[in-house]
Amino acid sequence: MLLSAKQDWLGNIRGDILAGIVVALALVPEAIAFSIIAGVDPKVGLYASFAIAVMIAIVGGRAGMISAATAATALLMVTLVKDHGLQYLLAATVLAGVLQIVAGYLNLHKFMSFISKSVMTGFLNALAILIFMAQLPELTGVTWHVYALTALGLGIIYLFPYVPKLGQLLPSPLVNIVVITLIVYFMGIDVRTIGDMGELPDTLPIFLWPDVPLNFETLQIIFPYSISIAIVGLLESLMTANVIDELTDTESDKKRECKGQGIANIGSGLIGGMAGCAMIGQSIINVKSGGRGRLSTMVAGTFLLILVVFLSDILSIVPMAALVAVMIMVSIGTFDWGSIKSLKTNPTSASTVMVATVIVVVWTHNLAFGVFTGILIGSLFMAQRLSQFMYVDSDYNEDTDTRTYTIIGQVFFNSSDKFIAFFDFKEAVDKIVIDVHRAHFWDITAVAALDKVVIKLRREGADVSIIGLNDASETLLDKFAVHDKPEEIEKIMGGH
């Protein structure tokens, strides 16, 4: 552990420091933009990004991942800030952190396996749409200058990387900010600047307990927000950890990440910052810029604070148009454009799940609701498919006047009606044998369906016997551990 800790911190010093600086430069406009989304002063997002990045570098479970103030969590805070103010947001942030630590101890990260690729794509697309929508207030009811500056900014962002040499050296979003600011400053154009949006940090953050009454009423106010923030924060963090795992071909400690996110949020709330989580885009930028270790995250957080504290005067004259250009880039980059094309080629179920996730998120502004919807619809589709894995074979023996039904496959709540429909209750026979040794009764609905069939057949005057019920109902027991062994799975799926 100590060796890997050393490797995590000092294994890639030069790459980590350079990448950390690139990320810090990219984090500043994002942190300001997300503060504006949440409706708080830019300093709240900037302090949060500092606190979260620095702390997650130490306590996180994924080296090289960047966490800071994010759009996903900022979107959840809007009404809390509007109705109750900043202090309640800080309290909600601390509580969200506590909930995340609890989630870590409860191993809730294991539920990530329920999130399918379609849900994840829906999550990202919805996030992109919400980030874009959040920029609209800056683009409505403004002079043509703002549109021109935003367009110019986007041009710089996308074209500057093609400039030989320099393009790979300087982050183009930063070049956009510098150029647009210079144009506005020297030409004296009257447009909104970051300074107009609220206070910027001019000192180092200080420790502050949120100024809220510690009573049940407060808890009632903040709890719904905290739980949403905790869930969305963990969702995006664990998704991002998976992305970075894949990119770097290394493993991360998801449980530690959950607890780490919690600690980082508590820390953020206590120095006047808002809640955040891992950032998919920035984390990929970090890896792309050569960052691999914990040092990169630490440098990003520290450098960000140095930047904003010393440059707050300059930052305050940066036009909002430059910031909007950066956020449009983030939105375009986050959206999975390929997913629109594959809407036609993917199975309808996958596309439905993706689109449903997007719609619910955009409607509720809460990524958690979208994800739950996606999981739910996805599970229904899965149940529908599984129910097709059942059929009944029937055979009549004239000598003994016996009808034998052989049931093969999966009988559960969704296939039990289909199961009943296989039987011919109008046929008058002496004896009926129901052979279920190759069937699996997954739940009590399935057992009830079998009972119903037997009773109905008896009413018609037949002698009914069932073969192999023990084998069939083995699946009914919730002893999943038994089925972990290949031979047990073979017994169930192979059906004999």
Place this chain on the structure above:
Amino acid sequence: MSSTKKCVLACIDGSELGNAVSGYAIWLSQNSQSPIKFLHTIEHSHRTEHAHHEGTITPNMKEHLLDELSDEERSESKQLIAQGKDILNKARQMAEQAGLSEIIAKQRHGTLPDALSDLESEIVMVVLGSKGEDHDGHKKGLGSQLEEAIRAIHTPVFIVKDEKLSEPKKLMFAYNGSPTSKIALEFIKQGTFCTASLEVHLVCVHKNLVDAEKLVVEGQRVLAEGDINTKTKALEGEAAEELIRYQQDNDIDTIAMGAFSHGKVHGLFFGSFTTQMLLESSANFLLIR
């Protein structure tokens, strides 16, 4: 694994000690009549050749980056695998010349400690060089993964410190009565490592001689149950110092001891006795956990 027989695992890389490691592993394999397995690990640097600092979030950024990174690592891996194959082939030839028939040569991705903990169930003993190829040329010092590798498993580890290959003749067993040293005592008694010609020196060091002698009696009683050629010595003083002096005075070529009985955190603050011994003595080591 198809064969249930546990093997002697020789961890080799391109370092100067590689030859000696193979040699000792062959000797151990003959002694213990276990198959021999040569292991070469392929460690990825996970470092990109060129980094992009443009800092933009572009569509499909993840997919592009994934393609780029996997291409880079693929060529790095291919090169490392080829190098490893050469090293393994040489070791295999050496084992064939020594007359061994059950020889396995394996490559694994990842670090040595990870590989060891994955393979633990099929190993009877591990042979390691005290430093890897990254440390060639450094006279003193230990490999950066050595402690982690030893801690990764609970099978005995034979650590080769000298490039010169010579059959172990005199083994000093440092016994202090601790739980790990008791495990070590049992292992020595079994005689997996000890040939009939091997002279075992049971050495106990304590702050006062009476206690040291008590330990000697205790150790000797256990060793007497096995068929071991034992000499004993009780010494008074500071353990590492006395043990190393005894080793030098008596031309001991191998030091056996229980290893890393304390946790890593303890080692961080107080220093580890095992590490101290490994650093200060030039003999080969048989560490038992």
